[in-house]
Amino acid sequence: MRASDTVYRALREEILDGTIPPGTTLTEVEQSTRLGYSRTPVREALGRLTADGLVAAASARALVVTDVADDDITALYELREALEVTAAQLAAARRDVREFADLHEQFTHAAELVDGGEHELQRYYDLVTELDAAIDIAVGNSYLEQALRSVRLHSARVRRSARRNPERLRQAASEHLLICQAIRDGDAALAGHATHVHLRLSRANALAAPPNAVQTAS
Structure with a gap:
């Protein structure tokens, strides 16, 4: 399994089960350090989560976990x-x-x-x-x-x-x-x-x- 797939699945599961709650800011650097992967697979994973609608841009450098109203x-x-x-x-x-x-x-x-x-x-x-x-x-x-x-x-x-x-x-x-x-x-x-x-x-x-x-x- 590619590193980006592993990171994507890990972050997706944490978002779905509420371990990473709505409103949480996610940055490449922070998640790279926390998960133990380089920034490239983390960036790819965050891109997929954005496409899923689970995160959205908060700034040029950060994403935020979306809420479910x-x-x-x-x-x-x-x-x-x-x-x-x-x-x-x-x-x-x-x-x-x-x-x-x-x-x-x-x-x-x-x-x-x-x-x-x-x-x-x-x-x-x-x-x-x-x-x-x-x-x-x-x-x-x-x-x-x-x-x-x-x-x-x-x-x-x-x-x-x-x-x-x-x-x-x-x-x-x-x-x-x-x-x-x-x-x-x-x-x-x-x-x-x-x-x-x-x-x-x-x-x-x-x-x-x-x-x-x-x-x-x-």
């Missing part, structure tokens, strides 16, 4: 709905039945992961990531996949910056279960509707969460 959350979920409802419908028409049958089986146990510790909760989020990847593969549209990749990055940030809500997490697990079932069964209408409901409820929870809290459902 309520208006941003609303706009993000509007875009997610447009993209993910379409993706779910297409996946239902083009899916590998066995893959979504397996995911459906795994999501029947998702509530147990949600009620477990941090390790089990991370397994739940990994399972959601697997579902996203399976939908992307089923859809087979590189343009849609690229758009979804960007929106999911910011969704992860919203998820990690919002209050953990066990009840909402259990509800989201049930919603993912229904999405898997609809895609498995080739029911495009249900897949789209289930995704629509899931995103509407997730948005409401994200907007209701107090600032600087941790983890909600996506």
